[in-house]
Amino acid sequence: MSATAQTYFNELADYITTQIKVNEKFTCWLSGESSDFVRINQSKIRQAGHIRQDVFSVDLIVGKKHAEASFRLTEDLETDRRKLLDILQSLRQTNDILPEDPHLLIAEEVNSSENVRSENLATSSNAMDSILSLSEGLDLVGIFAQGELYRAFANSFGQRNWYSSSNFNFDWSVYSHGDKAVKCSYAGVEWNEATLAAKLEDAKKLIPLMNHEPKVIQPGKYRAFLAPAAVNELMSLLCWGGFSRKAQETKQSPLYRLMTGEESLSEKISICENIADGIAPNFGPQGFIKSPTVPLIQKGKFTQALCSARTAKEYGGEHHGASGSESPDALELAAGQLDQTKILEELDTGLYISNLWYLNYSDRMACRMTGMTRFASLWVEDGTVQAPLSVMRFDESMYRALGKNLIDLTNEQEIMLDPGTYFERSSSSSKVPGALIKDMNFAL
Amino acid sequence: MVTLRNRSGSGYAGTSVVTEKGLQEAVQRADRWASLSGQDPLIDYSSLEMNSLKADYKSRVDKSWDSSTLDEKIKLLMTINHKLKCDDRIVDWSAGLTRVETEILYSNSAGANIEQSFVFLMPSIRVFANEGGETIRRSFVDRCHQGGLEILAQTQFHDRANVLAAEAIHLLQSDNCPSTSCDLILAPDQMMLQIHESIGHPLELDRILGDERNYAGTSFVTLDMLGSYQYGSELLNVTFDPTVSGELASYAADDEGTKARREYLIKDGILKRPIGGKTSQHRADISGVACTRASSWNRPPIDRMANINVETGQSTLEELISSVENGVLMETNLSWSIDDSRNKFQFGCEKGQLIQDGKLTDLVKNPGYRGVSSNFWRNLKGVSDSRSSDTYGTPYCGKGEPNQIIRVGHGSPYCLFSEIEVFGGDK
Numbered sequence: 080m081s082a083t084a085q086t087y088f089n090e091l092a093d094y095i096t097t098q099i100k101v102n103e104k105f106t107c108w109l110s111g112e113s114s115d116f117v118r119i120n121q122s123k124i125r126q127a128g129h130i131r132q133d134v135f136s137v138d139l140i141v142g143k144k145h146a147e148a149s150f151r152l153t154e155d156l157e158t159d160r161r162k163l164l165d166i167l168q169s170l171r172q173t174n175d176i177l178p179e180d181p182h183l184l185i186a187e188e189v190n191s192s193e194n195v196r197s198e199n200l201a202t203s204s205n206a207m208d209s210i211l212s213l214s215e216g217l218d219l220v221g222i223f224a225q226g227e228l229y230r231a232f233a234n235s236f237g238q239r240n241w242y243s244s245s246n247f248n249f250d251w252s253v254y255s256h257g258d259k260a261v262k263c264s265y266a267g268v269e270w271n272e273a274t275l276a277a278k279l280e281d282a283k284k285l286i287p288l289m290n291h292e293p294k295v296i297q298p299g300k301y302r303a304f305l306a307p308a309a310v311n312e313l314m315s316l317l318c319w320g321g322f323s324r325k326a327q328e329t330k331q332s333p334l335y336r337l338m339t340g341e342e343s344l345s346e347k348i349s350i351c352e353n354i355a356d357g358i359a360p361n362f363g364p365q366g367f368i369k370s371p372t373v374p375l376i377q378k379g380k381f382t383q384a385l386c387s388a389r390t391a392k393e394y395g396g397e398h399h400g401a402s403g404s405e406s407p408d409a410l411e412l413a414a415g416q417l418d419q420t421k422i423l424e425e426l427d428t429g430l431y432i433s434n435l436w437y438l439n440y441s442d443r444m445a446c447r448m449t450g451m452t453r454f455a456s457l458w459v460e461d462g463t464v465q466a467p468l469s470v471m472r473f474d475e476s477m478y479r480a481l482g483k484n485l486i487d488l489t490n491e492q493e494i495m496l497d498p499g500t501y502f503e504r505s506s507s508s509s510k511v512p513g514a515l516i517k518d519m520n521f522a523l
Numbered sequence: 524m525v526t527l528r529n530r531s532g533s534g535y536a537g538t539s540v541v542t543e544k545g546l547q548e549a550v551q552r553a554d555r556w557a558s559l560s561g562q563d564p565l566i567d568y569s570s571l572e573m574n575s576l577k578a579d580y581k582s583r584v585d586k587s588w589d590s591s592t593l594d595e596k597i598k599l600l601m602t603i604n605h606k607l608k609c610d611d612r613i614v615d616w617s618a619g620l621t622r623v624e625t626e627i628l629y630s631n632s633a634g635a636n637i638e639q640s641f642v643f644l645m646p647s648i649r650v651f652a653n654e655g656g657e658t659i660r661r662s663f664v665d666r667c668h669q670g671g672l673e674i675l676a677q678t679q680f681h682d683r684a685n686v687l688a689a690e691a692i693h694l695l696q697s698d699n700c701p702s703t704s705c706d707l708i709l710a711p712d713q714m715m716l717q718i719h720e721s722i723g724h725p726l727e728l729d730r731i732l733g734d735e736r737n738y739a740g741t742s743f744v745t746l747d748m749l750g751s752y753q754y755g756s757e758l759l760n761v762t763f764d765p766t767v768s769g770e771l772a773s774y775a776a777d778d779e780g781t782k783a784r785r786e787y788l789i790k791d792g793i794l795k796r797p798i799g800g801k802t803s804q805h806r807a808d809i810s811g812v813a814c815t816r817a818s819s820w821n822r823p824p825i826d827r828m829a830n831i832n833v834e835t836g837q838s839t840l841e842e843l844i845s846s847v848e849n850g851v852l853m854e855t856n857l858s859w860s861i862d863d864s865r866n867k868f869q870f871g872c873e874k875g876q877l878i879q880d881g882k883l884t885d886l887v888k889n890p891g892y893r894g895v896s897s898n899f900w901r902n903l904k905g906v907s908d909s910r911s912s913d914t915y916g917t918p919y920c921g922k923g924e925p926n927q928i929i930r931v932g933h934g935s936p937y938c939l940f941s942e943i944e945v946f947g948g949d950k
Contacts, residue, residue: 116925117556120734123565127556128526128535130821130925131549151539158542176593204559211563221737222924250924252737258864260736329615330653331660341656436740439860441871442889444658445949449869451862470862472869472893476949500925523867523893523944 084111084133084229085241087154092233094160095137098167099235104140104185106234108364109133109152112503114226115203119251122214124207129226132503136364137163139170143179146170184388184398186366189238194360196244200225201270206247209272213279214253217286221251228504230360242360244268244506249275250498252454253282255289259467262308262434262454266496285455294458294466300518302429304422304459307493310511312435313477314350314410316448322352322375323405324384328394333446333477337381342446342478344379345485349413351375352385352399357409358496359506365389367400375407379482412511415488422489424462425515430471431457431464447476449522474522481514489513524820527553532561533568537821571805573633574780580639583768584671588622588642591672596620599681606684607650610692614658615651618684620644627778635780643667643771643930644674645918648683652691659694659888661687661873662855665712667771667916667930674769690874693886699947700875700890706850707892707943708843708905711913713872715933716856718831719920721896722754722761723931725865726788727922728799729826732806739922740863743897744794746807752794755900760834761789763798763812770830771916771932778824781813788812788831792900799826818927825923830932832914836906843905843939845881851945852876852883853890861896869893875947889948905939912936 088109095105111133118126133152138145148166152159201209203225210223225247232240248266261282265275305313317333326332336342354361355371362368367388374382385405391398402408417425430452438450449472456468489512499505524537527550534556536549561568591599600618607616622644629637645667652659666678675681709717725742729735744752765773765783776782779801787795799807800815803826817824844852858871875890876883914934921928 115556118734118924120565120732120736123563124532124560125565125734126533126535126823126825127560128537128823129549129552129556130536131538131540131545132821133539153542154540154545155542173593176597178597204555207559218733220733224925250737254733254736258736258741262737329651330658331615331651335658336656339656436863437860439858439871441858441860441869441891442948443858444656447949449858449860451860451867453863470864470867472860472862472867474869501921501928504925523869523895 085231088231089233089239090156091135091159091163092239095163096235098164099139102141104235105137106232106366107135107137109135109229109231110503111229112226114224114504116500117203117207117223119210119223120220122211122217122219137166139167139174140185141174143181143183144174144177145180145183146173146177182389182393184392186234186238187236189236190368191239192362194242196268198245198268200245200247200268206270209275210249213276217283218254219251220254221249222498223247223249224498224500224504228506232362232364232366234366238366240362240366244358246358246496248496248498253286255286258470259289259293260454261285261289264498266498288464289455289467291466293469295469296458296471296521298522300520302426302517303519304426304429304431305435305514305516306433307511307513308495309432309435310412310514311495311509312438312450313448314412314509314511316438316440317477318406318410322385322407324386324394325390325405327384328390333440333443334381335444336446344376344478344482346378347415347485347488348379348481349377351411352407353409353411353510356411356510357508359408359508363400363402367398369400373399408507410509412488414490414492414512417487417489417515419489419491422513423459423464426459427462428460430468431459441474445476446478447474449474471521472523473519475520480516480519484517484519486515486517525549525553527557528568529554529557530561531564531567531569532557532559534560535823566802566806571802573631573635574801575634576637576776576780576782577635578637578775578782580775582640582642582669584642585673586671588671603648603681603684607648607688609685609688610652612652612654612692612695613650613688614653617649619647621647629776629778629780631780637776637780639774641669642671643669644671646675646678646680648687650688650691652695654695657695659691660857661691663687665715665915665917667918668769668914669771669773670769694874694888697886697888700851700887700945702946704942704944706847706878707940707945708847708850708852708878709938709940710852710854711935711937712855712915713853713870714833714935714938715915716859716870718761718833718933718935719828719931720859720861721865721868721899722789723798723828723831725896726798727826728797728803728807728811731797732803735922738924740865743864743866744797746809748794749796749809750794753792753901754789754794755792756903757792758836758903758906759789759792759900760787762786762832762834763788763814763829764832765813765829767830767832767914767932767934770914770934771930772829773932774829777813777815778817779815781815783813786812798828816929818929822923822925822927827929828920828931830934832934833906833936833938835909835912835936838905838907840907840911840937843907843937844878844883846905847878847939848880850878851887851890852878853892858891866896868896887947890945891947892943892945894943899940902940902942903938904941907936909936
C-alpha cells in the first residue's frame with residue numbers, strides 16, 4: 080500500500096508543478112490511513128469496521144498571499160487531477176482578494192526524506208480472536224485499532240517527504256462493577272499474544288481488590304502517588320498552550336509566570352520535546368523539519384518554548400519546525416530517583432492514582448488544574464493497599480504540585496502511544512515517570 | 524460508508540476511494556467484520572428491523588453566504604479586529620466566520636431514502652487582556668446555528684467587539700470571585716455547558732449500556748431510574764428537540780433513518796427517557812429518541828445529543844436577580860471538567876458579577892463553581908421566561924471509539940440555583 084500511495088502522491092505533486100504559473104509556488108500535504116477499528120463491550124464486539132481515507136491539501140502561494148484547500152483522494156488519477164485543477168483555479172480567485180499574510184514563511188531549503196517502517200502485525204481478525212478468547216469471562220471494554228498511517232509533503236522547490244508506519248493500539252479496561260475498573264493498554268508494532276495474556280493476567284489480579292468497599296475521603300490535602308498514565312494527563316493539559324511560543328508572546332500560556340520567573344517548578348522537573356525518540360513524522364504540513372530534541376524546561380526553569388515557522392516570522396528568532404498548535408508530539412519528562420519497587424512504601428498513607436480524567440484549567444494563569452481520579456485509584460495506609468477510591472476531584476496549581484510539593488519522580492519512565500482517533504489515528508507519544516506529591520488538594 | 528448485516532452480525536467500511544474497485548473493497552471489508560462480529564454478538568442484529576423512512580431536509584437560509592463577497596467579509600472581520608485592539612493591555616484578538624455545508628444521503632435495503640442538506644454558520648470573536656501575570660479572556664464563540672449570514676444580525680455580531688474588549692479590561696482590574704456557598708444564576712451561554720455535561724451526556728443510552736466506559740465514561744443514571752427519578756426540581760423541563768428551526772443540531776432523521784421528533788427527557792423534574800437511538804432502544808428494550816448519528820462518513824453512528832434544551836419558565840431575569848440576597852451571576856464558559864459518571868463537576872466562566880440584596884454589583888474575575896449533578900438540578904429555584912432565553916451550539920462534542928466530534932445545540936433561559944459552592948482564581 081505504501082509504495083502505491085507514495086507513488087500516487089508524487090504523481091499528484093508533479094502534476095501541480097506542471098500546472099502552476101511562473102509567479103506561483105505551492106506546498107501540498109497528504110494525511111492518510113487504512114485502519115481497522117473494533118469496539119468491544121462486555122468482551123464482545125460492539126462495532127467493527129474499516130476506514131480508508133486520504134486527505135490531500137494544497138496551499139497555493141503568490142508573493143505573500145496564499146490560500147489552502149483540502150479534498151479526499153479517490154485514487155482515480157484523472158478524477159483527482161480534475162479536482163486539483165478546479166481547486167487551483169478557486170485558490171487563484173481567493174488569492175486575488177486576500178490581503179498579504181505578513182507572517183508567511185516558506186520552507187525554501189529542500190530537505191527530502193523517506194521513512195518507511197514495515198512491521199510484523201498480526202491480521203486484525205487474528206488479533207481479535209486472541210482478545211476475545213483471552214478475555215472470555217471478563218467484562219472488557221475498549222477499542223482495537225490497527226493499520227497503516229502515512230504522511231507526505233511536497234512543494235514547488237522539489238522537496239518530497241514520505242512517512243509511513245503500521246502499528247496497533249489496543250486501549251482497554253476490565254470492569255469489576257459500576258465505575259470500578261483496571262485500565263490497560265497494549266500498543267506497538269509487533270503483535271505478541273503472550274504479551275497480551277500477561278497484561279490481562281495482571282488486570283485480573285487487581286479485580287478482586289476493585290470489589291472491596293470503596294474508600295470515601297473528605298476534601299482536603301493528601302499525599303498522592305500519580306502513576307505514569309496520570310502524570311501523562313497533567314502533561315497533556317500542559318501541552319494545551321503551555322509550551323507554545325505564540326501563547327508565551329501573547330501572555331496566554333499557563334506557564335507564563337514560569338516564563339517570566341515569577342513562579343518556578345521543582346529542580347526535578349525537566350521536560351523536552353523528543354521527536355527523535357517518538358513515532359511521529361519529523362516533518363509537518365509546511366515542510367519544515369522538526370528539531371530532533373527541544374529542551375523546554377530544565378531543572379524547574381523555563382528554557383524555551385516550541386516555535387513554529389509562522390510564530391518565528393511574527394516574533395523573530397529560530398523555529399523548531401513545530402506544528403501550528405506548537406504542542407509537543409513526543410513529550411518527555413525526565414525520570415527521577417524514586418525506586419519503582421518502593422512506591423507504596425514511600426507513599427506510606429495516601430492516594431495511589433493510576434489514572435486521571437477530564438482535566439482542565441481552573442485558573443489558567445496560575446497553572447491551576449482540576450480533574451478527576453479514575454479507574455484503579457487506590458487508598459493506601461502504611462504502605463499497604465486498603466481499598467479502591469471513590470472518585471475524587473483535585474484542584475491544584477502545578478507550581479505547587481510539581482514545585483515545592485513534589486517529593487520525587489520514579490526512576491523509570493513509561494512510553495505511551497496516544498490512542499486518540501479524532502479525525503484520524505494519532506501518531507503522538509510521550510515518555511513520563513510517576514510522581515510522588517505531598518499535600519495535593521482534593522476539592523470534591 | 525457502507526454497513527452490512529450478516530445474520531446476527533454487523534460490520535462497516537468507510538472509504539474515500541469511491542471508484543468501483545474502492546467500493547467493492549469496502550463491501551468486502553464490511554462483510555468480513557459482519558461475519559466475525561456475528562459469531563458471538565453483543566447485539567443480535569437479526570432481530571433489529573431497519574427503518575424505511577423517506578424524507579428530506581434543508582437548513583433554512585435567509586441570507587446566503589454569497590450575498591456578501593469574500594472581500595466584504597474580510598473587511599467586516601478586520602473592522603471587528605480594529606475595535607478589539609482598543610487598549611495597550613489587549614494582547615491578542617481575533618474574529619472569524621466559519622461556514623460548513625454538508626450533504627447526507629442515507630439509504631438502506633429496507634427502502635429508506637433520506638436526503639439532508641445542512642448549512643452551518645459559526646461566527647467567533649476572542650479577545651485577551653493582560654496586566655502583569657494576569658490574562659483575561661472574553662469571547663463570543665458558541666452562537667453556532669444552521670442558516671446564513673442573517674445569523675450575524677440576529678446575534679449582534681457586529682456590535683460585540685467593543686463590549687467584549689471593555690469587559691476584558693474591566694475584569695483585569697476586578698477582584699477574584701469569592702469562595703463561598705451562595706445563590707448562582709447561570710446565563711444561557713453557560714447553561715449550554717451545564718446542560719450538555721450534566722444532563723445530555725449522562726442520559727446517553729450507550730453510556731448507560733457500557734459502551735463508553737473505556738473512554739468517555741459511564742453514567743450515574745441507570746435504567747431503573749427512567750420514569751421515576753427526581754432529576755431536578757419541578758421547575759426543570761428538558762427536551763430533546765431536533766425540530767427547532769435554525770438550532771445547530773436540527774434534522775429530519777438520524778443516521779439510522781429514524782424520524783426526528785421532539786420528546787421530553789425530563790418533565791417537571793422527573794426523568795422520562797434517555798438519549799438512545801433505535802439500536803440502543805433494541806438492546807435495552809425501552810423507548811428513546813432519534814439520536815443515532817455519525818460525525819462524518821468515516822465514523823459509525825452512535826447515540827448523540829441533538830438539541831437538548833431547557834424549557835423556559837415564568838420569571839423575568841430581573842425577578843430572578845431581585846430574589847437573590849447574596850449570589851453571583853456567571854456568563855460564558857471557560858473551563859469544564861466532570862467525572863466519568865457525569866456527576867462531580869467543576870466549571871469556570873469568563874465573567875462573574877456579584878448580586879447583593881437583589882441588585883447586580885461588582886464584576887469578579889475567574890469565577891467558577893462545583894457541584895454534583897444528582898444534587899445540583901434539585902437546587903434549581905428559578906427559570907427565566909422566553910424573553911431572556913437563547914440558543915447556542917458547539918461543533919465540538921467529543922465521544923466514541925473511534926473518537927468523533929459532532930455538532931450539538933442547547934437552548935436555555937437564565938437559571939437560578941441555591942446553595943452552590945463558588946470560587947475564584949488563585950491570586
